[in-house]
Amino acid sequence: MIKVGIVEDNVKIRDLIQKYLDMQDNLSCKAAMDSVEDMLEYMEKNDPPDVMLMDIQLPGMSGIEGISIIKEKYPEVEIIMLTVYHDSHKIFNSLMAGASGYLLKHTSLPEIKESIETLASGGAPMSPQIARKVIQHFSDKQQVKKPESNLTPREQDIVNGLVDGLSYKLIADRYDISIDTVRAHIRNIYKKLHVNSKAEVIAKSLKGEI
Amino acid sequence: MIKVGIVEDNVKIRDLIQKYLDMQDNLSCKAAMDSVEDMLEYMEKNDPPDVMLMDIQLPGMSGIEGISIIKEKYPEVEIIMLTVYHDSHKIFNSLMAGASGYLLKHTSLPEIKESIETLASGGAPMSPQIARKVIQHFSDKQQVKKPESNLTPREQDIVNGLVDGLSYKLIADRYDISIDTVRAHIRNIYKKLHVNSKAEVIAKSLKGEI
DNA sequence: GAACAAATCACATAATCATGTTAGATACAT
DNA sequence: ATGTATCTAACATGATTATGTGATTTGTTC
Numbered sequence: 001m002i003k004v005g006i007v008e009d010n011v012k013i014r015d016l017i018q019k020y021l022d023m024q025d026n027l028s029c030k031a032a033m034d035s036v037e038d039m040l041e042y043m044e045k046n047d048p049p050d051v052m053l054m055d056i057q058l059p060g061m062s063g064i065e066g067i068s069i070i071k072e073k074y075p076e077v078e079i080i081m082l083t084v085y086h087d088s089h090k091i092f093n094s095l096m097a098g099a100s101g102y103l104l105k106h107t108s109l110p111e112i113k114e115s116i117e118t119l120a121s122g123g124a125p126m127s128p129q130i131a132r133k134v135i136q137h138f139s140d141k142q143q144v145k146k147p148e149s150n151l152t153p154r155e156q157d158i159v160n161g162l163v164d165g166l167s168y169k170l171i172a173d174r175y176d177i178s179i180d181t182v183r184a185h186i187r188n189i190y191k192k193l194h195v196n197s198k199a200e201v202i203a204k205s206l207k208g209e210i
Numbered sequence: 211m212i213k214v215g216i217v218e219d220n221v222k223i224r225d226l227i228q229k230y231l232d233m234q235d236n237l238s239c240k241a242a243m244d245s246v247e248d249m250l251e252y253m254e255k256n257d258p259p260d261v262m263l264m265d266i267q268l269p270g271m272s273g274i275e276g277i278s279i280i281k282e283k284y285p286e287v288e289i290i291m292l293t294v295y296h297d298s299h300k301i302f303n304s305l306m307a308g309a310s311g312y313l314l315k316h317t318s319l320p321e322i323k324e325s326i327e328t329l330a331s332g333g334a335p336m337s338p339q340i341a342r343k344v345i346q347h348f349s350d351k352q353q354v355k356k357p358e359s360n361l362t363p364r365e366q367d368i369v370n371g372l373v374d375g376l377s378y379k380l381i382a383d384r385y386d387i388s389i390d391t392v393r394a395h396i397r398n399i400y401k402k403l404h405v406n407s408k409a410e411v412i413a414k415s416l417k418g419e420i
Numbered sequence: 421g422a423a424c425a426a427a428t429c430a431c432a433t434a435a436t437c438a439t440g441t442t443a444g445a446t447a448c449a450t
Numbered sequence: 451a452t453g454t455a456t457c458t459a460a461c462a463t464g465a466t467t468a469t470g471t472g473a474t475t476t477g478t479t480c
Contacts, residue, residue: 057370060363064418085416093418095348101341124341128333131311134344135334138305152456165410167436180459187439188456196438197466198409200375206416362426377466390429397469398426406468407436 002120005031005049007039007066008082009058013105017053020109027116035059036066040073048074051116054099056083056090064090067097078119082107087206088133095134101125150192158185162198163205212330215241215259217249217276218292219268223315227263230319237326245269246276250283258284261326264309266293266300274300277307288329292317298343305344311335361402368395372408373415 004021006029008014014032021029031049033039037060039052052070056063067079080101081094091102101119103112104127115125126134151159154175161171168186172179190196193204214231216239218224224242231239241259243249247270249262262280266273277289290311291304301312311329313322314337325335336344361369364385371381378396382389400406403414 057373059367059370061366087416089416089418092348095345098349100345118338121338122342123338124345125338126336126341126345128328128331128335131334131336131341132332135305135310135336138302139308154457162409163413165405165407165413167407169436177457178459180461181457183438184458186437190438195375197375197377198437199372199412202409202412203373203375203416206413364427379466387427388429390431391427393468394428396467400468408467 002027002051002116003031003047003049004029004116005033005039005042005052005077006054007033007036007052007058007063008055009034010055017109017112021113021116024113027113036061036063036069039066040069043070043074048077050076050078051119052077052079053082053112054079056081056085056094064093064097067094067099071098080115080119080125082112085207086127086129086133088137089206091130091133092137102130103127104129151189155185155189155192158182158189159201159205162186163202212237212261212326213241213257213259214239214326215243215249215252215262215287217243217246217262217268217273218265219244220265227319227322231323231326234323237323246271246273246279249276250279253280253284258287260286260288261329262287262289263292263322264289266291266295266304274303274307277304277309281308290325290329290335292322296337296339296343298347301340301343302347312340313337314339361399365395365399365402368392368399369411369415372396372411 004027006014006018008017011034014034018029018032021027031039031042031046033042035058036054043049054063054066058066061069063081063083070077070079078100079098080103081099082103082105083090084105085091086104094102101115101124103115103125107115107127118125157175158171161174166174168179168182172182186198186201189201193201195201195204214237216224216228218227221244224244228239228242231237241249241252241256243252245268246264253259264273264276268276271279273291273293280287280289288310289308290313291309292313292315293300294315295301296314304312311325311334313325313335317325317337328335367385368381371384376384378389378392382392396408396411399411403411405411405414
């Protein structure tokens with residue numbers, strides 16, 4: 001019987017996964033918390049789980065910090081990240097912190113179950129897209145073209161400016177165009193990405209969704 | 211229709227895989243050679259495959275050498291290693307040479323088929339044991355840089371709101387506090403992180419620097 | 421119980437952003 | 451040559467953000 005723990009702040013997702021896993025013959029899932037802090041408290045008083053599913057974006061401590069702390073105190077616990085983020089920073093930071101697997105949130109319940117079993121038998125579960133990012137890290141940074149960004153080269157420039165935290169004025173300076181042109185590009189970017197704030201563009205970009 | 215090629219010197223295995231794959235609706239497997247040299251000759255005269263299954267131990271040139279040569283000449287060909295070797299050197303050398311996947315030879319025919327499809331849709335097929343080795347390669351690295359931002363739990367909540375693309379007003383609603391309180395927290399966050407815009411906070415957060 | 425961090429709220433103002441409308445110059449494809 | 455896409459630019463206005471200066475409450479720590 002494999003003991004599974006969950007750290008996930010979305011109650012609906014957490015409950016769904018917990019119920020599904022606990023229903024399985026070979027799994028038991030009693031510990032489902034919404035923060036690393038709560039999980040640490042739980043593990044003080046109870047048997048630590050064998051495998052832990054962990055979100056990244058959490059109230060309080062982030063899931064990545066959580067990995068380090070949990071692995072330091074309970075090195076035998078295997079941690080699978082279960083998150084929407086597929087940007088390289090988060091992936092590599094997670095793996096370097098000691099995660100043993102990395103799944104995207106669209107992973108189905110049966111696949112999550114399989115992943116836990118894979119982990120228990122010495123493998124490392126990873127969503128194919130994640131594996132791809134990891135592998136790309138090895139291949140001589142041969143920049144493979146990103147999948148269809150829809151954005152024109154100039155629009156991509158503007159996005160890069162936003163990601164660097166620049167104001168419209170500074171972006172205009174960087175590319176030597178007028179601030180109104182920057183506005184115009186940003187309008188078009190918003191339309192293409194279906195967003196309406198700098199914040200969302202930056203988030204999408206850093207999550208690898210552009 | 212995905213065109214698949216095979217380089218494998220064991221005739222029985224090669225024929226088995228070829229027949230199985232060629233039988234599939236969405237795959238065609240015409241090129242099955244027993245050496246990289248033969249495959250290169252084939253590709254001179256015919257359309258190169260989209261995906262290639264490659265053994266390592268081969269007569270003549272090794273599969274790993276083969277990757278480099280094939281990728282240089284036909285960079286769009288995706289190569290999956292299919293081999294009995296699971297030692298780190300062979301794995302990493304293959305990936306560094308440009309392989310997009312790595313399967314062990316006990317992989318079943320349906321799994322091989324799935325792997326080809328995974329690859330075609332932008333993922334990277336890897337046997338779980340291989341994934342494990344690859345991941346271990348990361349955790350052996352240095353520790354994750356400690357984000358010493360030292361945000362309070364509430365401040366982290368606010369950051370999460372920003373990352374989700376919310377306005378001050380919506381963050382205030384989410385946590386049931388006044389918009390001026392949100393402002394106050396954000397002021398403090400900016401001071402701690404040495405930034406002065408939402409954009410920078412979001413970028414830092416998504417880059418794992420918080 | 422003084423000192424301090426954390427969380428809460430208010431008022432004010434300047435800067436920046438989001439969005440609507442309009443339009444000229446290239447370039448490329450049908 | 452006509453349409454479509456891209457890059458450029460201006461003007462305008464309401465919304466949102468950034469920043470300054472305060473203040474109260476609730477815990478914790480020394």
